[in-house]
Amino acid sequence: MKILINITILFYALSTAGYIFYLFFQKNFLHKIGFYLLATGFLFHTSFIGYRFIQIGYMPFYSLHETLLIAGWAIACVFLAFQYKFHLKILGVYAAPLAALITTTAYFLPKEPAQAQKVFKSFWLIFHVIVIFMGDASFALACGLGILYLLQENAIKNKNHGFFFRRLPSLDLLDTTGYACIVAGFTMLTLGLVTGFVYAKTIWGRFWGWDPKEVWSGITWLLYAALLHERLAVGWRGRKSAIMSIIGFAVLLFTFLGVNFFLQGHHGVFTQW
C-alpha cells in the first residue's frame, strides 16, 4: 500500500504546479485544477492513513515520519475547508507546496514505527492529536496569509504596483481570512490542550506536569490568546495582526519540532527517527 503515498505526493506536486501556473497566468481554470488535484491527493492521503490505522491498530503518529504525514494531511484538509468557505484562490500557492513538501519529507524519513504501548490506544489521545494537528494547520495558513498581507500592504504603501499587487486579493480579505484561521486554530488548540490534560490525568494521574512540551504549548496558547484579545478589545488588525500570526507560527513550530529535538520530555518519542 506504499503506492498510496506515492500517488498522494504526485497529486500534491501536480496541484502545486497548477497553482504556480495560476500565479503567473491568472487563468481561473488553473486554480480549479490545482484545487481538484489537491482534493484528490487528500483522498489518497486519507485512505493511506486509514489503511495504516487498520493495519497496526492505532493511529499512526509515533515517529517523525508518521507525524509529518499527519501534518501534511491536516494542512491539505484545513486548506480545502478554508478554500471552500473563502474562495481565496491565491492561498493555494502557499498551501499546496507546503502540503507537498511536508509529505515528501515524511516519505524520505525512516519508517519503523515505535513499539505500540498501551498508552497509545486511548480515545482521548487520538482526539488530542487530531485536534492539535488541525489547529496547527490553521495557524500555518494564518502565517501564510500574514505573509501575503505584508506583501500586499507593502505594495500599496510603497506604490509599487507590480507582480504581487495585481495578483493578491484585497487587504481586507487577507486580514479577515487570517483572523478566521486564527480563531479556528485557537479553538482547536484549546480543545487539544484540554483533551491532553484529561489524557494526562487518566495515565499519569495529574493534569499538568511541567513537561517542556506542555510549557511551550502553554506559551503558544497564551500568545494566540493575546492576539485575539487585542483584536477584540482594541481592534488590532492589519500589519500588527499579520506579524503576530507569523511570530505565533514560529513559536508553534518550535513547540512542534524544536522541543522534541532540543529538550527532553514525554513527547519525544513522537519525533524519533
Added chain:
Amino acid sequence: MLDIVLIGLNHKTAPIELRECLAFSKDETAAALETFKDYPAINEAILFSTCNRIEILMTAEDKSHAIVDAKNFLSTVKQVPPEKFEENIYIHHGDEAVRHIFRVASSLDSMVLGEPQILGQIKAAYYTATMKKTSGVILNRLLHRTFFVAKRIRTETGIGDHAVSISYAAIELGRKIFGTLEDKKVLLIGAGEMAELAVEHLIRNKAADIFVANRTFERAVEIANRFKGKAIRFEEITNCLQLVDIIISSTGSPDFIIKREHLKGVMRSRRNRPLFFIDIAVPRDIDPEINRLANSYVYDIDDLKGVIEENIEDRNKEAIRAERIVDEAVIHFRQWYESLDVIPTIIDLRKKMENIAESEIKKTLHSLNHLSDDDCRAIYKMTNAFIKKVLHNPTFFLKSNGCHGNKSLYLDITRKLFKLDD
C-alpha cells in the same frame, strides 16, 4: 460586385471645432439616414457620430461616385462647405474599411485605448440604421462580425483592464484595500471635476454616506445636495475622520488640511479600520507622513498618475494581440464577402448538387449489379442533364439583373437556402 467604403474623420485628423460642426445627434442621425435615399450611388449606409469621430460606412456599386455623394451629403446636411473638411477626411475601402470598423469598435482607434463606450455607440448607430432600413445584407453581416470581434478582444486580451483615469485608478486602489466599496463612507473636501467624478464612481459602487466639507458652508451644502450627502463644517473634518473610510481632498489650500497629529486617537477610536486618503490637490492637502501610520494609506496625484502610466503601458502591449485578432477577422470576413460574388456562388451551388447526385448514384448502383457500363453511363448522363435543367433558371436569375439591384441579398439567401457555407 458591391464595394465596402468608409469615409470619416476622427480626433486624429480633425480638430474639435470641425468635429463639432459635423457631429450628428441621435435624432439627427435618424433624419440624415432618411436623406441617404436621395443618393442612389449609396446602397447601404450606417452613420456613426461620437464626440471623437464622424464616419459613414456604406456599400456602393461605384465607389468614387459614392464618395462624392457622401461628401455632398455631409456638406448639405451640416451646411459646411466641402473644402472645409476635405483635408481632414480619410477614405477606406474593401479590407481596409473592414479593418477600420473592427478597430474602431474594439477601441483600438480611440483616444483612450480600450475605453468601453465606443462599442455601445456603434451598436446604437447600427440600431438606428436597421430601424431606417439603410443597412442591408453586407453591412448587417459586417456589423455582427464587428460586435463579435470587439467582444472577443475585450475578453481575450487585457485591453480594457486596469484604470487609465485618475478617478478610476483611485477606485481600483480602494478595492485593493477594502475588498468591496459597498457601505464605505466617503468624505469629500473641497470641490473639483476629478474629485467629484471619483465620488460618482464610489456612489455607483454602492458607497454609503457621502460627507462634504468646504471652506464656505453654502458651497458644501450645494455639492452635498447633488450627491444626496451631508454637508459638514470645515472645523468638523477631524471628528468626521472617525466615521469615514475614504477621504477625497481637492482644495486650493496652500497648507496641509489633514496633518499627522490629527490622526492621533482617531485610529484607536476607529478600532484600526483602514483609512484611504485620495489627495488630488496641488499643493497637497494631506500630510504624506500619514501614509506611514498603520492601516492608513495616502495617494496623491503623482502616485495616481504613476499607476495610470503603468496601466497604459499594459494596454499598449495588449493592443498588439488585439491587432492580430483583427487581422484574422478581416481575412474571415473577406472569404465570406468574396463568396457573395455571382460566379463563386453558382459554382458552389453546382458542386453541391453534383456531390449529392454522385453519392446517391453510388448508393443505387451498388444494388444494381446487373447493369452494364453503358447503362451506368446513361444514368450519369441523365443526372447531369437533370442538374443542368434544375439550375438553369436560378443561374439565369442571379446572373441577370433580375435581382432589382439587390444582388447581394439574393446571393446571401441562395447560400443560406442551400447551406453553401459549410
